[in-house]
Amino acid sequence: MIPHDRHLKIGSFLFEGLDQIDLTGPFEVLSQIPNSTYSVFGKTTDPVRDIHGLKLTADATLAEAPQLDVLHVPGGFGQEALMEDDEVLDWVRRQALGAHSVFSVCTGALICGAAGLLVGRRATTHWSAFHLLPYFGATPVDERVVVDGNWVFAAGVTAGIDGALRLAAGLRGRRAAERIQLAMQYAPEPPFDSGTPQSAPAEVLEAARVSVAKLTAQREETARRAAKRLGVDLPDTAG
Amino acid sequence: MIPHDRHLKIGSFLFEGLDQIDLTGPFEVLSQIPNSTYSVFGKTTDPVRDIHGLKLTADATLAEAPQLDVLHVPGGFGQEALMEDDEVLDWVRRQALGAHSVFSVCTGALICGAAGLLVGRRATTHWSAFHLLPYFGATPVDERVVVDGNWVFAAGVTAGIDGALRLAAGLRGRRAAERIQLAMQYAPEPPFDSGTPQSAPAEVLEAARVSVAKLTAQREETARRAAKRLGVDLPDTAG
Numbered sequence: 001m002i003p004h005d006r007h008l009k010i011g012s013f014l015f016e017g018l019d020q021i022d023l024t025g026p027f028e029v030l031s032q033i034p035n036s037t038y039s040v041f042g043k044t045t046d047p048v049r050d051i052h053g054l055k056l057t058a059d060a061t062l063a064e065a066p067q068l069d070v071l072h073v074p075g076g077f078g079q080e081a082l083m084e085d086d087e088v089l090d091w092v093r094r095q096a097l098g099a100h101s102v103f104s105v106c107t108g109a110l111i112c113g114a115a116g117l118l119v120g121r122r123a124t125t126h127w128s129a130f131h132l133l134p135y136f137g138a139t140p141v142d143e144r145v146v147v148d149g150n151w152v153f154a155a156g157v158t159a160g161i162d163g164a165l166r167l168a169a170g171l172r173g174r175r176a177a178e179r180i181q182l183a184m185q186y187a188p189e190p191p192f193d194s195g196t197p198q199s200a201p202a203e204v205l206e207a208a209r210v211s212v213a214k215l216t217a218q219r220e221e222t223a224r225r226a227a228k229r230l231g232v233d234l235p236d237t238a239g
Numbered sequence: 240m241i242p243h244d245r246h247l248k249i250g251s252f253l254f255e256g257l258d259q260i261d262l263t264g265p266f267e268v269l270s271q272i273p274n275s276t277y278s279v280f281g282k283t284t285d286p287v288r289d290i291h292g293l294k295l296t297a298d299a300t301l302a303e304a305p306q307l308d309v310l311h312v313p314g315g316f317g318q319e320a321l322m323e324d325d326e327v328l329d330w331v332r333r334q335a336l337g338a339h340s341v342f343s344v345c346t347g348a349l350i351c352g353a354a355g356l357l358v359g360r361r362a363t364t365h366w367s368a369f370h371l372l373p374y375f376g377a378t379p380v381d382e383r384v385v386v387d388g389n390w391v392f393a394a395g396v397t398a399g400i401d402g403a404l405r406l407a408a409g410l411r412g413r414r415a416a417e418r419i420q421l422a423m424q425y426a427p428e429p430p431f432d433s434g435t436p437q438s439a440p441a442e443v444l445e446a447a448r449v450s451v452a453k454l455t456a457q458r459e460e461t462a463r464r465a466a467k468r469l470g471v472d473l474p475d476t477a478g
Contacts, residue, residue, distance in 0.1 A: 021423065024263035024293065028396070031291035038292060047286070047296050052270035053277060054263065057286050057294040106424075127424060144428045156424025157267070158400070165430050178433035178443045184260065185345075185366060185395030187434030188427035189383045191404050194417035195426030204417045 001173050002069075002100065008036035008171065010070040013092065013108075014058045015042060017078015020050035022105045022160055026072055029164035030103075032180045033172055041065045043087065051077050062091045070171070071099045074160070075107030075126065077215060082111055083222045089115040103152045103167050105160035110219065113138060114226050122148040126156035127197050128212050135223035137232040158195075161186065240412050241308075241339065247275035247410065249309040252331065252347075253297045254281060256317020259289035261344045261399055265311055268403035269342075271419045272411055280304045282326065290316050301330045309410070310338045313399070314346030314365065316454055321350055322461045328354040342391045342406055344399035349458065352377060353465050361387040365395035366436050367451050374462035376471040397434075400425065 002008065010030050012023050023040070031038040042048060042058030049055055073092060082088045093115040096102045104112050109125035112118055113136025123138040124130065124146045133140040145163045146153040152170075154163030165186070169177035194200040200208070227234055241247065249269050251262050262279070270277040281287060281297030288294055312331060321327045332354040335341045343351050348364035351357055352375025362377040363369065363385045372379040384402045385392040391409075393402030404425070408416035433439040439447070448455075466473055 019267075020263055021267040024259055027291070027293055028258075028260040031293070040293070052266070053298075054266055054270070054279070055296040055298065057296060059292075059294065144426065145430075158423050158425045158427065161397070162428050162430060169430065174431065175440075175443060178431050178440060179446055181429065181431055181433040182436070182439045182443055182447050184397050185434055186397045186429055187383065187432075187438065188397065188429065189401050190420065190425055190427065191384075191401060191408065192413065192417050192420055193426075194420040195424055197421070199426065200421045201414075201417060204414060204421055207418055208421050 002171055004035060004172065006035070008033060008069045009066055010036050010038045010072070011065060011068040012040050012072040012074060013042070014040045014048060014056055015078055015082060015088070016048040017051050017076055017081065018074050019076030019106060019157055020052070020054045020056060021157055022074030022076055022108060023056070023072075025158060025160040026074070026103065026105060026164040028184055029161065029168055029180050030070065030072065032183060033168055034176055039065070062087065065091075065095070067098045068095050069100045070103060070167070071095045071101075072103045072105070073108035073111055074105045075110065079107045079111050080215065080219060080222060083114045083226065093117060099150075101150050101152065101167060101171065103154070103163060105154045105163060106156050109133065109138075109153055110136070110223070116230050119230065119232065121151060122146055124153045124155045128156075128208070128216060129219060132219055132223045135227040135232060135234070137230060241410055243274060243411065245274070247272060247308045248305055249275050249277045249311070250304060250307040251279050251311040251313065252281070253279045253287060253295055254317055254321060254327070255287040256290050256315055256320065257313050258315030258345060258396055259291070259293045259295060260396055261313030261315055261347060262295070262311075264397060264399040265313070265342065265344060265403040267423055268400065268407055268419050269309065269311065271422060272407055273415055278304070301326065304330075304334070306337045307334050308339045309342065309406070310334045310340075311342045311344070312347035312350055313344045314349065318346045318350050319454070319458060319461060322353040322465065332356060338389075340389050340391065340406060340410065342393070342402060344393045344402060345395050348372065348392055349375070349462070355469050358469065358471065360390060361385055362390075363392045363394045367447070367455060368458060371458055371462045374466040374471060374473065376469060
């Protein structure tokens with residue numbers, strides 16, 4: 001926990017083609033942390049579209065961001081276009097190294113990985129990209145939320161809500177997190193048991209795999225280049 | 240279920256001071272429904288801020304909206320400013336009456352109620368506004384998701400995700416909903432058991448009640464006026 005009288009600057013990285021709930025799920029939690037300010041930062045302050053078309057706008061540019069206490073990096077298919085973007089990677093690296101806590105959601109982990117921040121870390125990401133973590137020097141841990149030192153990793157998409165509540169409790173104590181949870185009436189009742197590759201019906205998993213096959217292949221290419229750049233020994237299974 | 244070859248127009252109502260995840264949670268689900276188009280409609284296409292400051296922008300104005308097949312009405316404290324806003328109430332009423340399905344999330348139910356749409360319906364809303372439903376002629380049902388005819392009501396905030404998955408299954412079948420659930424890795428693991436008034440620690444509930452007391456009193460005033468306007472007999476307990 002951080003002293004309650006220390007104001008926290010919390011910020012999310014917004015980019016074109018993110019998966020919006022990677023940002024908006026955690027936003028709902030982190031924006032209610034006592035004695036904090038939450039801002040959204042992007043390459044520009046023009047509106048961007050999430051992968052399914054939601055229009056979101058940053059409060060300020062990356063260059064305008066102060067050093068954040070809590071850095072939140074969401075994911076989504078648009079992550080792929082940033083994996084060799086020096087402006088973004090430098091910003092994420094600089095912010096992460098100066099932050100009290102770093103919170104990676106979904107394939108935001110790949111962006112952090114490309115910035116060289118995952119070497120030696122226990123991490124998780126969306127199930128479809130989980131096998132890519134070793135390319136960035138990380139040890140994949142198949143849990144919904146993984147805490148490693150001052151890093152919190154949430155698995156895919158909606159895991160960001162669970163991760164954010166864990167992070168909120170770590171920053172301001174359990175009671176603060178419980179108050180936020182009650183305000184957002186978070187007592188989930190998923191109508192089906194299809195939220196993980198292990199639980200989803202076989203035909204559902206197969207269809208999902210097929211629909212992301214092209215992107216997955218592209219992510220593998222990119223991860224291979226990142227491994228080379230970072231000097232990470234390629235995992236045996238990755239060839 | 241609706242025939243798969245019938246294209247669905249899905250739309251959310253965006254307004255200043257909404258609780259963003261009332262919109263973005265369902266967006267994540269409904270924007271992935273096969274053979275559909277999702278748009279966000281607002282009074283203007285200028286960006287608005289959610290209650291905690293997230294900047295969201297509508298795709299088009301209310302006047303530009305076609306008749307929707309699925310109307311989604313989110314809530315949030317900003318709902319209160321719309322309870323006697325004829326432009327909004329007329330739009331919601333007209334859209335709801337022409338839609339195949341109506342989806343109310345959180346205190347979006349109060350907006351629908353003010354539009355006269357809840358008379359005789361079984362409904363739910365955020366726990367802090369649950370007692371207000373009878374003012375709009377509705378029967379409160381204390382469940383996370385309530386289905387009444389072609390209406391789906393989700394309780395507070397994050398209940399919108401569960402409600403949207405139920406709605407998706409109703410529109411396109413269970414398999415379609417399961418695919419969406421897997422894509423968003425929705426297998427929630429709330430770290431605490433504080434998501435309902437029944438489960439939250441007493442001090443957490445008390446603090447939450449205090450923090451919304453002023454708004455609740457104001458909502459009661461407004462609901463009383465609505466009841467009068469709608470010709471609803473005030474419930475005994477409401478005086």
